Amino acid sequence: MFKRSLLVLAIVAASAASVPSWADTPTTTFNVQMTVTKACNFETGGTDVNFGSVQSTAGSATGAGSLKVNCTKGTTYDIGLSAGSGTLATVTARTMKGTGANTDEVPYALYRESGRTTNWGNTVGTTTVGGTGTGVVQTVNVYGSVSGTNFTADAYSDIITATVTY
Numbered sequence: 001m002f003k004r005s006l007l008v009l010a011i012v013a014a015s016a017a018s019v020p021s022w023a024d025t026p027t028t029t030f031n032v033q034m035t036v037t038k039a040c041n042f043e044t045g046g047t048d049v050n051f052g053s054v055q056s057t058a059g060s061a062t063g064a065g066s067l068k069v070n071c072t073k074g075t076t077y078d079i080g081l082s083a084g085s086g087t088l089a090t091v092t093a094r095t096m097k098g099t100g101a102n103t104d105e106v107p108y109a110l111y112r113e114s115g116r117t118t119n120w121g122n123t124v125g126t127t128t129v130g131g132t133g134t135g136v137v138q139t140v141n142v143y144g145s146v147s148g149t150n151f152t153a154d155a156y157s158d159i160i161t162a163t164v165t166y
Contacts, residue, residue, distance in 0.1 A: 040071035040166040043137050049110065049144040056153065061146040062116065067162055069140060071133025075166050078130045079140060080122030081110055082161040089158075091121035096156035104151045110160070111143040124165050133166075 049065035071077050086095030086105050095105035110120045112129050120142065121127030129140055 036072070038072040038075040038133075038166060040069060040075060040077045040133065040164045042162065042164065043068040043070050045137075049142055051108070051144065051146055054146075054149050056150050058149045061149060063144045064114075065142045065144070067140045067142060068137050069131075069133075069164055070135075070137045071131075071164070071166060073133055073135035075133040076130065077133060077164050077166040078124045078128040080124060080128040080163045080165065081120050081142070082122060082163070084158040084160050086158055091127065092119055094158060094160075096158040098152060098154040098156050100154075102152050102154045104154070104156075106146060106151050106156045107148070108144055108146045108158075111145070114141070114143055116143050116145050122163065128165070 046067045047065040049063045051061040051063040054061045067079065069077065069079065081091065083089040083091045084094045084096075086097060089095050092109070093107060094109065095107050098104050098106075109116070112118045112120045119127060120129065131138060131140070
């Protein structure tokens with residue numbers, strides 16, 4: 001009986017091997033797509049330009065701060081700075097206001113480099129700071145100077161708007 005079962009099994013196996021396969025394996029293709037758009041954003045973590053606490057007889061003061069910008073890799077950008085909120089302020093003649101009834105305004109300037117010779121304004125390609133995005137946060141320094149400190153004792157401040165054009 002065992003021999004008969006082996007014989008039947010051998011015949012079934014042989015016949016299965018000789019039957020042509022009718023299965024087919026059709027294929028198709030498809031695309032995988034993505035569009036990356038360029039972007040530039042200011043990140044938190046920039047620092048204020050702070051001239052510190054100075055005596056009215058100090059004569060001058062300098063300070064520095066920074067902006068943090070993140071632009072898409074390969075994207076060129078320009079960062080401009082506004083004139084601020086001082087009365088009649090321009091990008092070449094900014095002023096910090098005092099508090100309360102104090103009407104003094106302290107003139108100051110913002111610069112694009114540590115030598116403090118090139119004014120930082122908002123005319124793209126002329127008075128702005130340009131760069132090329134790397135896809136990671138880049139630090140851009142802001143340098144400031146006050147040429148005179150003989151003003152009423154008070155806390156002075158201004159608000160500058162930074163704009164990135166890309």
